[in-house]
Amino acid sequence: MIEAVPLVLILVGLTAYVVLGGADFGAGLWQLLAGRGPGAERIREHAHRSMAPVWEANHVWLIFVLTVLWTSYPEVFGSVASTLSLPLAAAGLGIVARGAAYALRAGARDVREASRIDLIFAASSVLTPFALGCAVGAVAAGRVPVGNAAGDLLTSWTGALSLVLGALAVATSAHLAAVFLAADAARRGERALVDAFRARALAAGIAAGALAGAALAAVRADAPRLFDALTSSPAVACVAGSAAAGLATLALVAARRFEPARYLAAAAVGAVVAGWAVGQWPVVLPGLTVEQAAAPRDTLVAVIVAIAAGAIVVLPALGALLRLTLAGRLVADAPDPAIAAGAGVEAGSPRAPALAPRGAVAGLVAGFGLLTVADAGWAHAVGVVSLFAFVACGAASIVPGLVAGRAP
């Protein structure tokens, strides 16, 4: 059973990416559709300000999915990535464009310029979720055979199920983004923005619901085996749960309860992913079961241990980031507000650390002797540490004097 544990973690990561990364792409879509004029600029600005502090962390979920996949089920990753190279490459380029937009916006002189930068890159916000949806559709439809580029490079991901899932990914992203942005606007007390994003959340949510229905029909046509599984126990419970969660989300949005709506929307996505996994079990790719695809046991154990340890460190940090964001303590500000002098931790003139220069010289001499002249492994290790001490002590001797000293 250990063979399935990384798969569960991958699916959790995938859900998190759809929900969190999806909200980021959705925000880009709303920037694209905002139109012109001051109202549109306010919408773009809001979408940027709310997403900027969290988008990098949101995208790491994709990295998580990829790395755990290629470590735990190497053959699956190799087969999927080679056959689906086109949609995956498109998704990658879209991610580059999206990230570039965030980075470049820091250089914008005013809101209008920033708004233009958002527009240039906004198309990528549609491209990436669509391409990834198509790729998922290809795997679900069983069009990715095992092997290095063994499937058709084009038709494997252009079937009905792929296209519908691509559209569904775009609509879901738009919906999630609108809910998130409405919640954020409510926290800031910006009524006009709340109304604007509430309407968008409802529209996108209804579209996503309709597309989900279409997806079910596409599964029936494209992947009859999966359809049978999805319409019988236990997967049917997931499908029904997802539909219920989706409807409840819409009701909550209509009632302006945005925060709980976000969690229900996440649950709706998670239930679909779970239903897919249960419906396909135990087959990952045609003729390849989870057990056959899994890496050797020692690797799986190492991965699971690493993820558990990582989660212990990362989850509290992620929680802190979320809390600070929700409390409005992280703001995408200008780089140079008026700077209050005298906000020192422990004001007082620093003593020139007289030991530091001697430490630097000692570190350099020891480092040279141990790393360059000596040959033993332990000597190299101590030598490297000595050289690091040289840099640290040297900087401690030099920097304080230069930043305050006489101008040459």
Next chain:
Amino acid sequence: MSTLLAAASAFPPVEQAHLLEARRMQALSFAVHIPLVAFGIALPAMVLVAEWLGRRRSEPVLLAVARRWSHVMVALFGIGVVTGTILSLEMGLLWPGFTATFGSVFGLGFAIEGFSFFLEAIFIAIYVYGWDRLSPRAHMLAGVPIVVTGFLGSLMVISVNAWMNHPGGFSLRGGEVVDVRPVEALFGNPYLWHQIVHMYVAGYVVAGFVLASVYAWGRLRGRWGPYHRAALAIPLTIAALAAPVQFLVGDWAARQVAVLQPVKLAAMEGLGTTTRGASSHLLGWYERGRVVDGIEIPHALSLLAFHEWDAEVRGLDGVAPERRPPVNVVRVAFQTMVGIGTLLAAVGVAFLLVWWRRRRLPASPWFYRALLAAGPLSVVALVAGWVTTEVGRQPWVVYGVMPTRAAVTGAGGVPAGFAALALTYAGVAAGVVWLLRRLARRPLPEGLEQAAG
């Protein structure tokens, strides 16, 4: 040798007309990612130094420096994230044979790296967006994990690269890996240590000289006040100290390569035949088994690589011609790195001497002109070093185990993907240049602007 041949036949070459394009695409993706990584490694530490000094001394100038750099840091980190995502996708898009066969051996490193990036992204957000709303102490504490994860993330990827250079921790049976010991493969590897130390120090050399060269440019054009002086002094000091260290670490790296990958060393030095008391050549070109038109330094190679006057150094004739890397690419890249490394160390030592005698920054405009060149040159050295390592490993993707030809994708369209990526990256590069100029031109906050001089 026979075991190598047996291993190679376990992985038949893939039908792929565009292996060369795939390799170039990989190289391009790295050449874009790796300079950003240098900033991810070193910039957080420099920002923290500036903030810490600024707070201790209630020095608004230093706090303004820290704040501006932190905005550069988050922008560069963002581009590091997306270029890194491209690299992750390429592991499958370009080299599915490699990942599908060995993912279970080396993947753990990337999985841990993923967590390290998580932490980095979280704390960068808290640090950069929390300037005004967190207490000074909490704010600085939020900066510490960024420094730590910059190291941890690098250690993890480098452990993968070191494993590709010196694979272990698994056995092969009929083209399948069995008996995988991932922890041993990644961290019990003698190739890891010089690589991580050399790369980590390179981060400080590159970020330090690039930042210093930006302010050197300003100074040459008359932009010079307390703000600029502080913003120049911090990265310059760190780079000046790190550059001589890098020289010593590079020498250590070469000795490790001599023992663990003799073929790579022979290519780096253009040594055609196994020789006792081998000499080294400056410049020149490798032709028909020897270096022509170079300046010969007798016995230097034996001395440097093995610390012995007459040590035997293995030449390229130790392996069949189709198992040798393209010698001149490796050799020119290596000489470029070493040449630039020497110049950078000289710039650093010049600065340290002026400081030693006068306790101030150098005054000569020539120093600042040299500094201006040092920034871009350090990036060239960084990429040249990686070309040495990666091309020197050819024709193997996993040294002595899997040839690159067996790792490549069987899918078509590699040249198209390459072209798309090159265009996108050209656009991103133009954008980054625009961004950095914009950030640098922004007027300083009230009260910090000082007349030139």
